Amino acid sequence: MKVGLVLPMFSGDAGRVLRVARLAEDLGYDGVFAFDHLFPPGAPRDRPSLEAFSTLAAVAAATEHVMVGTLVTRASLRPTGLLAKLAVGLDGIADGRLVLGIGTGDPIDRPEHEAYGLAYLDRRERREHLIEVVRALKAVFAGAPWPGGDRVPAVAGPLRPGPSLPDGPPVWIGGQADEVVRIAAREADAWNGWGLSIPEFARKVHVLREEAAGRSVQATWAGIAVVGRDEGEAGRMLDEREKRGMLETNVWAGSAEALTWWFEGLETAGAAWAVLVPAGPADRIELIAERVFPRMRPRPSQA
Amino acid sequence: MKVGVMLPLFSGNAAEVTTFARRAEGSGFDGVFGFDHLLPLRQPPERPSFEVYASLAAVAAATATITVGTLVTRASLRPAGLLAKMAASVDGISGGRLTLAVGTGDELSKREHDAFGIPYREREVRYAHLADTVLALRALLRGEAWEGSELVPAVGGPILPPPHRPGGPPLWVGGLSEAVVRTAGRLADGWNGWGVGEEGFARRALRLRAVAEEAGRIVAPTWGGIALVGEDPADTARLRERRRAGNLESDVWTGDADGLVGFLSRLEEAGATWAVLLLAGPSDRLDLVAERVLHRVRQTS
Numbered sequence: 379m380k381v382g383l384v385l386p387m388f389s390g391d392a393g394r395v396l397r398v399a400r401l402a403e404d405l406g407y408d409g410v411f412a413f414d415h416l417f418p419p420g421a422p423r424d425r426p427s428l429e430a431f432s433t434l435a436a437v438a439a440a441t442e443h444v445m446v447g448t449l450v451t452r453a454s455l456r457p458t459g460l461l462a463k464l465a466v467g468l469d470g471i472a473d474g475r476l477v478l479g480i481g482t483g484d485p486i487d488r489p490e491h492e493a494y495g496l497a498y499l500d501r502r503e504r505r506e507h508l509i510e511v512v513r514a515l516k517a518v519f520a521g522a523p524w525p526g527g528d529r530v531p532a533v534a535g536p537l538r539p540g541p542s543l544p545d546g547p548p549v550w551i552g553g554q555a556d557e558v559v560r561i562a563a564r565e566a567d568a569w570n571g572w573g574l575s576i577p578e579f580a581r582k583v584h585v586l587r588e589e590a591a592g593r594s595v596q597a598t599w600a601g602i603a604v605v606g607r608d609e610g611e612a613g614r615m616l617d618e619r620e621k622r623g624m625l626e627t628n629v630w631a632g633s634a635e636a637l638t639w640w641f642e643g644l645e646t647a648g649a650a651w652a653v654l655v656p657a658g659p660a661d662r663i664e665l666i667a668e669r670v671f672p673r674m675r676p677r678p679s680q681a
Numbered sequence: 682m683k684v685g686v687m688l689p690l691f692s693g694n695a696a697e698v699t700t701f702a703r704r705a706e707g708s709g710f711d712g713v714f715g716f717d718h719l720l721p722l723r724q725p726p727e728r729p730s731f732e733v734y735a736s737l738a739a740v741a742a743a744t745a746t747i748t749v750g751t752l753v754t755r756a757s758l759r760p761a762g763l764l765a766k767m768a769a770s771v772d773g774i775s776g777g778r779l780t781l782a783v784g785t786g787d788e789l790s791k792r793e794h795d796a797f798g799i800p801y802r803e804r805e806v807r808y809a810h811l812a813d814t815v816l817a818l819r820a821l822l823r824g825e826a827w828e829g830s831e832l833v834p835a836v837g838g839p840i841l842p843p844p845h846r847p848g849g850p851p852l853w854v855g856g857l858s859e860a861v862v863r864t865a866g867r868l869a870d871g872w873n874g875w876g877v878g879e880e881g882f883a884r885r886a887l888r889l890r891a892v893a894e895e896a897g898r899i900v901a902p903t904w905g906g907i908a909l910v911g912e913d914p915a916d917t918a919r920l921r922e923r924r925r926a927g928n929l930e931s932d933v934w935t936g937d938a939d940g941l942v943g944f945l946s947r948l949e950e951a952g953a954t955w956a957v958l959l960l961a962g963p964s965d966r967l968d969l970v971a972e973r974v975l976h977r978v979r980q981t982s
């Protein structure tokens with residue numbers, strides 16, 4: 379199983395994001411990922427959020443072998459033709475290291491659309507739109523025109539220079555609903571589930587495999603991780619989050635040792651990637667690398 | 682006068698773009714600029730063209746002091762709020778080195794809109810849309826909301842993180858028509874005349890100053906264009922012959938290094954604060970201009 383890190387996009391500090399990306403690469407993480415929000419979801423509008431594609435382009439220029447990815451880019455934020463051009467541009471700078479995670483977004487993102495004068499679709503429309511966007515991206519990545527659908531206008535391209543891989547960068551579809559998992563099974567290279575417990579994740583993987591019916595599609599996990607040096611510290615970190623009003627229920631919390639076992643469980647449940655948002659002090663990135671990586675089974679990037 | 686060069690975004694090699702930017706920085710140029718084209722201009726659509734904001738972000742991360750700019754970004758390609766967000770991001774990554782030049786695009790770029798599913802507007806609408814986009818960018822990049830107009834919908838803002846500099850990056854407006862020069866004079870920090878001869882440049886620079894003064898503003902005239910620079914008259918003649926054989930466009934400044942010093946000096950006399958060169962011909966022209974032109978142009982200022 380590969381391990382990735384979500385970059386501190388809500389810090390608003392591009393220099394810090396570049397430092398974290400370089401550090402993650404040096405420590406042996408397999409990938410660094412960025413949210414795609416115009417301001418942080420669920421927060422007041424006056425909180426910062428770095429722009430995903432330009433920030434990742436800088437990250438790609440500042441690193442050499444770590445994967446760089448969106449997790450996830452919102453299908454409805456940009457015209458699809460521009461999204462394709464931007465993704466391929468980033469893939470070129472990253473020399474083929476791009477992972478394009480994409481999703482519908484959900485009602486928590488609605489204020490962003492309203493604040494930026496962008497159309498907001500209802501749930502059914504968002505899913506139909508996502509399917510067409512992924513089909514259009516896959517088509518133009520592979521050098522074929524997208525003829526246009528009900529929700530995404532025709533994109534002939536061509537995209538030149540084309541992507542590094544003949545069929546384009548891997549496309550992950552992120553989302554929790556079984557219907558979105560099934561869309562990923564049919565349309566994408568991987569599915570990403572956010573903040574799921576191992577039993578929930580395993581159940582979604584079952585849905586994914588059943589719908590894929592033999593088609594190759596990976597399952598990937600992502601979420602917030604509160605990692606302590608021991609269980610006591612993890613507990614104190616959780617209390618601290620609670621005091622600050624952060625009452626998420628889908629946060630993983632435990633000691634570095636417990637994370638090792640938990641990773642084994644995730645991998646057994648079928649995860650090809652675990653992408654962490656490391657909560658708490660900045661040194662958790664090193665802590666995880668020092669205490670967890672040596673105890674994991676050999677990872678593909680090390681094989 | 683500051684001298685910049687256009688990045689090789691039509692090269693198809695991402696590493697070449699950042700290498701070129703580092704070379705330009707190392708040899709003393711003041712800026713590197715990128716076109717904003719989804720397909721290359723005047724070439725078959727199968728030819729490469731890099732996305733400008735991803736490229737500039739990579740260039741910003743790979744350089745330390747040089748100005749990075751668009752020349753020009755097309756107002757009609759992206760929703761204004763997203764454009765402002767991208768621009769603020771590149772300004773942040775570069776530590777405040779962005780210059781954002783905006784233009785309307787023209788008939789030549791229509792095929793890009795068609796090929797990428799983006800609406801194309803008629804000329805008069807493009808002019809009005811450009812002016813509103815500049816107003817929206819101005820507001821958003823200095824931390825205010827854009828109240829919205831018929832052509833550019835409201836954007837609540839604030840754009841956070843904000844641009845590195847409190848007032849936002851310098852905004853230039855590029856284009857040769859009277860409408861665009863007026864927009865630059867009324868609303869922008871700079872105007873760019875692409876591919877225009879010295880007389881045409883001087884005439885528009887005067888017009889720009891008149892419009893700007895009327896609005897109580899100061900707006901910097903800047904020049905941009907293709908330059909085919911020879912080492913000496915014989916080398917220039919050879920380059921010109923080769924280019925003519927390739928049947929390439931005609932609005933190209935052509936001459937040797939000494940001639941370029943004269944041309945840039947005359948642009949400066951007409952008020953130009955920047956000249957941004959798209960260096961045609963062999964790749965060593967960057968070194969040629971760095972060695973034979975840069976210090977002499979700087980001496981005149």
